[in-house]
Amino acid sequence: MDVGVPKEVKDQEFRVGLTPGSVRSLQEQGHQVYLEAGAGLGAGFSDADYLLAGATIVPDPESAWNRELVIKVKEPLAQEYPLLQKGQLLFTYLHLAASRELTEQLLTSGVTAIAYESVEVKVGDRIVLPLLTPMSVIAGRLSIQFGARFLERQQGGRGVLLGGIPGVRPGQVVILGGGVVGTEAARIAVGMGAKVTIIEVSLDRLAYLETLFGSRVELLYSTSHHIAEVVPQADLLIGAVLVPNRRPPLLVKRSLVQKMRPGSVLVDVAVDQGGCIETLHPTSHTNPVYIDEGVVHYGVPNMPGAVPWTATQALNNSTLPYILKLAKLGASALEADPSLAKGLNVQDHRIVHPTVQEVFPELVA
DSSP states (O other), X not given: OEEEEOOOOSTTOXXXXXXXXXXXXXXXXXXXXXXXXXXXXXXXXXXXHHHHHTOEEESSXXXXXXXXXXXXXXXXXXXXXXXXXXXXXXXEOOOGGGOHHHHHHHHHHTOEEEXXXXXXXXXXXXXXXXXXXXHHHHHHHHHHHHHHHHTSGGGTSOOOOTTOBTTBOXXXXXEEOOSHHHHHHHHHHHHHTOEEEEEESOHXXXXXXXXXXXXXXXXXXXXXXXHHHHGGGOSEEEEOOOOTTSOOOOOBOHHHHTTSOTTOEEEEGGGGGTOSBTTOOOOOSSSOEEEETTEEEEOOTTGGGGSHHHHHHHHHXXXXXXXXXXXXXXXXXXHHOHHHHTTEEEXXXXXXXXXXXXXXXXXXX
């Protein structure tokens, strides 16, 4: 099968859909990869690296998109909509619940769109999102790294050192959600010496977090009372709420943000799904923050793009087995692999994923 890898066009998105190692794996199985020139440079991979792996370097986006299977990292943007083709397989992050426009474009094109974040694997009684997890780990860790930066006075923050020093209290980090993102955020915040609170709705998850962190992290059950109690105390508030394929609930309203100290920082990792903080909207790596109600808001939806060398490899470690199946079997891979089938969002001008159908019932035929 011919596989296309376009260069990402989202603001400062330096990840790439395939590493040279992944290209070699596809080439060894008889597939041909067409990679847009320069697509891997931001992640540390030169065109020469891809040529050695067996890829064909093409000069423009059209030449990469005009393939049976297209592998990306982020969702298609407006300039890429005309390149979508009927019957084409598109494998990438989509987050359709946050974008009616993209959903409509996928429907109009007739493309078969499979979303990384929707692929599911059942492990015992748990549902695991294997293609979302590696980026959630990275985003969770980066949320503290970025939060600490924007707490600096020169960046508009309060001038708080998260770890404090002897004689001066550490910064207070409040994390909404104790899933993968929240756990990784807490891991880094604790390592920096911050005072950390996690608010989580699952009692089982709270019990697990206690075994992980012990008394180093305050664990609270998620209620409006607890949220209203701890958010105003936060120097750094992390939104880490995930509801697969849906917009997360709005947990922090403007009236609560108004109670936070000037120069406090908000980082909502779920902003690509709509976010859980009323005053926060998507930003970009070029312009990552803005001030609202005196509070610094960080809403970059592609946070792992800041560490593309790490993130590209981590993503490919998870996506490659599915990519090999799609390249070998085409759309039939969806029938052969139930986990991959869970990722199918749009096919043949129809919304297929039940959750996306619920978000956009008016678009369901």
